[in-house]
Amino acid sequence: MDFGFCLSPSSHVKMDSVDLTTFNRLKEINPDVNTCIACGSCTATCTAGNFTEMSFRRMLLMLQRGKEDEAKKMIQRCMLCGKCTLVCPRGINIRKILLDITR
Amino acid sequence: MNSQIFHPFVLPFVLGMAFVLTYCLVGLIRVISQLPKDDRKKFWRSLVTPKTAWANIRDLFGDCLFHVKIWKRNPVLGYMHTAIAFGWFMIIVIGHVMLFTLKPLQGVEVERLQGMFTNFYYPIFFKYFAEETPVFAFLMDFFLLMIISGILIAVVKKIHSKIVGVKRVMHFGFADSLIRFALWTIFPFRLIAEKTNIMAFWWLYSIDLLIFMCMLPFTRYMHIPTEALFILLRHAGIKVTEPRKGYVLAELYSCPSCGLCIDACPMSVNDKMSGNTSAYFMKKLRNKDTEESQRIAETCLMCGKCVKICPLSIESCDIKFSQRASIPYNINSDHSYLNVISTEAEKSSKVLYFAGCMTQLTPKIMRAMKQIMEKAGEDYQFMDENGVICCGRPMMLSGKTAEAKAMVEKNTELIKKSGATKLVLSCPICYKVFKEEYHLEGIEIQHHTQYIDELVKTGKLKVSKGDVNYVYHDPCELGRAFEIYDEPREVLENVGNLRKAKSEKEISICCGGSLGSFTLTQQERDEITANSVNDLMFNNPDEIVTACPLCLKTFARKSPVKVKDIAEVVSEKI
Ligand code: SF4
Ligand code: SF4
Ligand code: SF4
Numbered sequence: 308m309d310f311g312f313c314l315s316p317s318s319h320v321k322m323d324s325v326d327l328t329t330f331n332r333l334k335e336i337n338p339d340v341n342t343c344i345a346c347g348s349c350t351a352t353c354t355a356g357n358f359t360e361m362s363f364r365r366m367l368l369m370l371q372r373g374k375e376d377e378a379k380k381m382i383q384r385c386m387l388c389g390k391c392t393l394v395c396p397r398g399i400n401i402r403k404i405l406l407d408i409t410r
Numbered sequence: 411m412n413s414q415i416f417h418p419f420v421l422p423f424v425l426g427m428a429f430v431l432t433y434c435l436v437g438l439i440r441v442i443s444q445l446p447k448d449d450r451k452k453f454w455r456s457l458v459t460p461k462t463a464w465a466n467i468r469d470l471f472g473d474c475l476f477h478v479k480i481w482k483r484n485p486v487l488g489y490m491h492t493a494i495a496f497g498w499f500m501i502i503v504i505g506h507v508m509l510f511t512l513k514p515l516q517g518v519e520v521e522r523l524q525g526m527f528t529n530f531y532y533p534i535f536f537k538y539f540a541e542e543t544p545v546f547a548f549l550m551d552f553f554l555l556m557i558i559s560g561i562l563i564a565v566v567k568k569i570h571s572k573i574v575g576v577k578r579v580m581h582f583g584f585a586d587s588l589i590r591f592a593l594w595t596i597f598p599f600r601l602i603a604e605k606t607n608i609m610a611f612w613w614l615y616s617i618d619l620l621i622f623m624c625m626l627p628f629t630r631y632m633h634i635p636t637e638a639l640f641i642l643l644r645h646a647g648i649k650v651t652e653p654r655k656g657y658v659l660a661e662l663y664s665c666p667s668c669g670l671c672i673d674a675c676p677m678s679v680n681d682k683m684s685g686n687t688s689a690y691f692m693k694k695l696r697n698k699d700t701e702e703s704q705r706i707a708e709t710c711l712m713c714g715k716c717v718k719i720c721p722l723s724i725e726s727c728d729i730k731f732s733q734r735a736s737i738p739y740n741i742n743s744d745h746s747y748l749n750v751i752s753t754e755a756e757k758s759s760k761v762l763y764f765a766g767c768m769t770q771l772t773p774k775i776m777r778a779m780k781q782i783m784e785k786a787g788e789d790y791q792f793m794d795e796n797g798v799i800c801c802g803r804p805m806m807l808s809g810k811t812a813e814a815k816a817m818v819e820k821n822t823e824l825i826k827k828s829g830a831t832k833l834v835l836s837c838p839i840c841y842k843v844f845k846e847e848y849h850l851e852g853i854e855i856q857h858h859t860q861y862i863d864e865l866v867k868t869g870k871l872k873v874s875k876g877d878v879n880y881v882y883h884d885p886c887e888l889g890r891a892f893e894i895y896d897e898p899r900e901v902l903e904n905v906g907n908l909r910k911a912k913s914e915k916e917i918s919i920c921c922g923g924s925l926g927s928f929t930l931t932q933q934e935r936d937e938i939t940a941n942s943v944n945d946l947m948f949n950n951p952d953e954i955v956t957a958c959p960l961c962l963k964t965f966a967r968k969s970p971v972k973v974k975d976i977a978e979v980v981s982e983k984i
């Protein structure tokens with residue numbers, strides 16, 4: 308709720324009204340996004356994350372909350388180096404998912 | 411014997427020939443007109459440059475007629491191709507010689523017919539129209555039988571391909587089966603016609619040729635005329651630029667779907683994945699199946715084995731790259747943040763060591779390299795001890811060369827500022843991109859296998875020999891891409907015993923971890939890895955040694971024995 312007293316804009320998300328088409332389409336092509344356990348290994352190893360706020364784990368979260376633009380903005384930082392894919396304990400094909408989000 | 415100089419049975423053949431020649435001419439004009447202007451100039455020039463002209467002649471005979479490369483892979487298949495191609499060629503040549511040196515059959519109504527036909531027609535069905543001498547008769551029969559022996563092998567291959575040493579063959583549709591049947595029957599019909607002179611067989615022979623030639627442009631047999639053009643274009647030094655135009659068109663139609671790349675491909679560990687091999691890719695793209703060809707392009711590991719073993723050296727990987735680039739991903743890369751990285755070198759040194767992303771994930775390689783360089787007393791520094799910028803190759807692998815620019819520029823700057831004269835890399839993926847895409851004039855680029863080999867050979871690094879049995883795995887980007895086969899093997903022989911793998915050097919099997927593939931699932935990759943490990947374990951080595959951090963990580967998942975990087979092995983022995 309925004310009562311007008313906040314210094315920063317509210318991060319409140321109304322789950323009933325968010326548009327999840329991108330996320331649902333993503334889940335359809337890459338069912339493995341469902342298996343993410345949000346362990347953060349991908350983020351910890353991220354080459355771009357070393358210099359920016361890039362985080363695949365957080366990006367999935369953004370998409371789940373319908374914040375598609377923010378997620379796409381984040382992907383611009385990615386170097387597609389593939390370290391995240393190699394360390395993911397669930398064997399999620401992260402590089403492919405990153406590309407699919409932008410399609 | 412019939413004594414006419416013209417008989418209507420030649421009409422089907424003449425019709426077919428006219429059609430196929432027209433089609434090829436139009437195709438030729440189309441391909442050449444689609445070439446970029448510079449390439450076209452290159453092409454015309456190459457035809458008159460003695461060196462390329464000689465290479466053209468050599469390969470036109472060697473590849474189109476004698477199929478030298480297939481002989482090297484599989485002599486039975488080599489014979490099959492040579493028998494049919496060379497045999498057919500010789501029949502045409504000898505036939506013409508015969509025709510122009512011998513007189514037509516006796517009692518021909520030459521005069522009556524001359525006026526009608528001589529201008530645009532000459533008798534093609536030699537045996538029917540001209541009289542043979544024993545020498546010619548023998549030669550013609552000899553080559554005819556040679557062709558038929560080749561066809562017999564083809565029939566056996568069709569029924570049971572394993573007999574001729576081929577595990578997987580392509581499956582063809584109706585059109586391809588029909589034209590193949592036509593091809594198989596042409597020569598038996600001719601033999602019967604020549605021996606019995608029954609009119610029906612001459613008709614069958616001619617109609618068979620009509621079917622063959624009319625279907626040729628729409629089936630894989632189009633490779634027969636296209637191959638010649640492809641060889642000329644390749645020798646002109648033309649490279650793949652556009653996905654399905656000009657040069658690529660020539661490549662697409664030159665692939666005869668021979669299927670040799672199916673057995674070779676690491677993905678062929680099961681039937682489902684073998685549909686992702688280059689043979690199918692080429693076919694799908696030829697048939698304008700964009701969706702499937704893009705899918706296959708994204709699945710391929712880009713290990714390059716199919717290109718190495720392809721009898722035509724078709725650059726299927728390059729075509730896949732251009733196909734990837736045509737997929738509308740809007741990644742809009744923005745790597746401007748790299749600008750904040752300081753390029754002020756802390757110190758300057760002779761040797762600069764760049765570990766790369768993958769080596770960061772296998773720190774034992776970095777430690778081993780440090781030990782080695784220190785022991786050898788090298789003046790070195792780490793470029794990326796605390797965090798790394800990607801070399802840019804993974805981005806390029808997705809077909810986005812322009813997007814990798816920021817990384818390439820930043821790394822170039824960092825390297826140049828360091829004042830080093832030698833750049834040592836641990837990752838073959840980086841090695842390839844530094845070698846091919848970076849402009850680092852005056853700086854020697856080495857992979858650590860070469861570097862260690864040099865240190866040992868120049869006596870800077872003393873190693874002791876143990877009695878461990880090693881097998882060496884050739885990483886794709888080091889072996890096939892740069893033919894660095896001997897350096898690592900020589901190093902290993904200095905520290906232990908080297909055993910052979912089943913498939914080595916240019917036919918080594920990709921570990922399955924390649925970043926080249928975007929869509930293979932972990933399970934599929936695991937299957938490929940298991941097969942590759944089996945191949946390496948052929949002579950029961952004690953340890954598997956590789957020279958790529960990605961291979962190391964991938965093999966470690968599946969190997970029954972220890973997997974080590976060559977740097978690790980050496981660091982244990984100093
Ligand atoms: S490493 Fe894999 S499981 Fe862990 S947060 Fe990243 S995607 Fe999810
Ligand atoms: S591929 Fe992209 S998200 Fe993954 S580690 Fe590399 S830079 Fe980070
Ligand atoms: S790409 Fe080469 S090896 Fe593969 S089917 Fe075509 S010609 Fe044969």
Ligand code: SF4
Binds near residue numbers: 713
């Ligand atoms: S590059 Fe390697 S994985 Fe790809 S089709 Fe060729 S052999 Fe198979």
